[in-house]
Amino acid sequence: MNHTAPGALRRRLIAAGSLTAAAALALTGCAAGADAGGESGDTDAIGVSLIVKTTTNPFFVAMQDGAEAAADKLGVELTLAAGKEDGDEDTQIQAVENAISKGDAGILITPNGPGVEDALVKARDAGLFVIALDTPPADPEAVDITFATDNFAAGQEIGRWTAAKLAGETATIALIDLFDDKIVSVDYNRDQGFLDGMGIDTADAAVNGDEAKSGTYSGGDYEIVGNEASGGAEDGGRTAAETLLSKNPDINVVYTINEPAAYGAYEAFKAAGKDDVIVVSVDGGCAGVDQVAEGIIGATSQQYPVKMAELGVQAIFDLVKTGKAPETTEGLDFFDTGVALVTDDPQEGVESIDTAQGGEICWG
Numbered sequence: 001m002n003h004t005a006p007g008a009l010r011r012r013l014i015a016a017g018s019l020t021a022a023a024a025l026a027l028t029g030c031a032a033g034a035d036a037g038g039e040s041g042d043t044d045a046i047g048v049s050l051i052v053k054t055t056t057n058p059f060f061v062a063m064q065d066g067a068e069a070a071a072d073k074l075g076v077e078l079t080l081a082a083g084k085e086d087g088d089e090d091t092q093i094q095a096v097e098n099a100i101s102k103g104d105a106g107i108l109i110t111p112n113g114p115g116v117e118d119a120l121v122k123a124r125d126a127g128l129f130v131i132a133l134d135t136p137p138a139d140p141e142a143v144d145i146t147f148a149t150d151n152f153a154a155g156q157e158i159g160r161w162t163a164a165k166l167a168g169e170t171a172t173i174a175l176i177d178l179f180d181d182k183i184v185s186v187d188y189n190r191d192q193g194f195l196d197g198m199g200i201d202t203a204d205a206a207v208n209g210d211e212a213k214s215g216t217y218s219g220g221d222y223e224i225v226g227n228e229a230s231g232g233a234e235d236g237g238r239t240a241a242e243t244l245l246s247k248n249p250d251i252n253v254v255y256t257i258n259e260p261a262a263y264g265a266y267e268a269f270k271a272a273g274k275d276d277v278i279v280v281s282v283d284g285g286c287a288g289v290d291q292v293a294e295g296i297i298g299a300t301s302q303q304y305p306v307k308m309a310e311l312g313v314q315a316i317f318d319l320v321k322t323g324k325a326p327e328t329t330e331g332l333d334f335f336d337t338g339v340a341l342v343t344d345d346p347q348e349g350v351e352s353i354d355t356a357q358g359g360e361i362c363w364g
Contacts, residue, residue: 032347045077047104048313048321051095052082053135057232057364058285059062059305063133066306067108070313078313086232087182089115090122097317100126106316108309109143110134117142124149129316129325133308135186136334145326146334147308151189152196152281154301155255157341157349157350158280159197161299162253163218164347165278166359171198171222174244176237176256176265177208178315180229185265187257189324190282193226196257198222225251237264245272256281259288259300266296285364292342293355299343302353306363307337 050067052060064080071078079102081095087317089112096119099107106129111117120130120142132146137360162171175194178187185206192202195211199218203210209227218224225248238258245249245268254269254277256262262281269277281288284302291297315326328337341351 012204012268012358014176016181016190018275023071023147045142046078046317047102048097048316049079049081049095049099049102049105050309051092051109051150052080052090052133053110054084055082056085056259057356058102058287059134059258060076062285063110063305063309064358066309067313069306070310074313074317076313076317083112084265087179087330088112092116093119096123099123101338104128105320106131108133108312108316111137111142111184113179113184113194113201114138131312131326133312134303134305135184138183138185141335145315145328147312147326147337148186148334149282149301149339150332150336151186151305151335152193153208154282154303155193155195155338156197157301158255158299159194159199161197161341161343161347161350161352162194162255162278163198163281163304164337164350165298165345166219166253168220170220171217171253172248172250173198173222173253174241174251174265175208175224175227176230176240176244176254177227177260178229178232178257180227189255191255194280223248230257230264232258232261234260234264234267236344238268239264241268243275244285245269249274252277254279259283259285259291259297262297262300263286263291264349265290279345284340284358286362286363287364289342289355289358289362292358298345299341299352302340302358302362303341304337304361304363 081093092112100123108131110133117139130143132143134148136146147273188208191208192205195202215222225244228243230236230240254265259281260281278298280299282301288300340353343352344355346352
């Protein structure tokens with residue numbers, strides 16, 4: 001995303017730092033093996049901190065698992081940290097400051113909000129290479145590059161599938177997002193991608209909720225009941241769905257930011273006696289794929305957090321060892337780790353895989 005001169009300078013410093021450390025190790029002969037405190041360790045170890053949003057979501061647990069596997073393989077010294085909940089910026093800021101203090105070579109982070117970004121800029125200024133995973137920051141100067149799902153494309157896939165599934169039926173739509181007090185790109189990209197896939201004009205694609213509340217989609221008429229935040233959690237999804245149902249009991253389409261929120265919404269609709277609602281989501285975790293197989297979720301866009309973390313650790317390792325920085329995917333301002341639509345109800349003209357295939361490559 002950012003290939004600025006300061007970034008190049010920092011990369012050279014990292015490489016130079018690695019060579020300097022190696023030279024110092026040679027000059028001290030074979031004395032390494034115990035430091036002044038008596039602790040054994042590799043003084044030339046490459047330190048990487050992975051800071052995720054929270055460990056209550058299997059998506060981020062899978063990300064940690066992927067990073068640990070890559071770190072073990074490469075001999076990288078990995079530190080794990082997480083927010084206490086979705087949106088907890090303070091804990092993430094502290095983890096960034098800890099990474100700077102430890103002299104890590106890089107940080108992998110799923111930012112909990114724009115409040116974290118000043119700390120990331122400080123980390124870059126201190127010489128750390130910063131990679132955002134899954135969620136690009138609002139300030140492009142906060143990171144060197146982002147490894148992520150194309151979240152707009154992920155939303156488009158479930159939107160196209162929904163439009164085809166409706167087959168001309170009027171769509172009465174509930175939108176269950178992540179936040180209503182923070183602007184996070186993963187939030188508006190999925191929401192707006194879904195509407196775009198439905199064939200609905202999104203107005204400003206970086207703003208949730210500014211589209212026309214009624215009109216036509218690619219297959220017929222639509223009405224948007226409203227947007228509610230879920231925090232990406234099951235209980236949040238349930239509460240959001242209850243609120244939207246109180247506004248309009250005729251909802252027949254529910255977009256959700258992720259699968260925990262989708263399951264919560266499903267429970268709310270089931271409790272209200274509505275079992276004919278199309279619920280779509282994004283994630284592709286093993287639990288979510290099972291819910292697609294059970295008919296709880298109609299279709300989900302599967303993303304690959306393990307791959308994001310593995311590639312992130314490898315990228316920082318390669319940067320330190322060779323000075324070669326990762327590059328963005330052609331035509332995008334980030335590295336695209338891919339997406340696939342998972343459903344057992346394929347629709348003509350919409351490419352998808354079934355739950356058996358999705359289950360073979362799911363996470364969590």
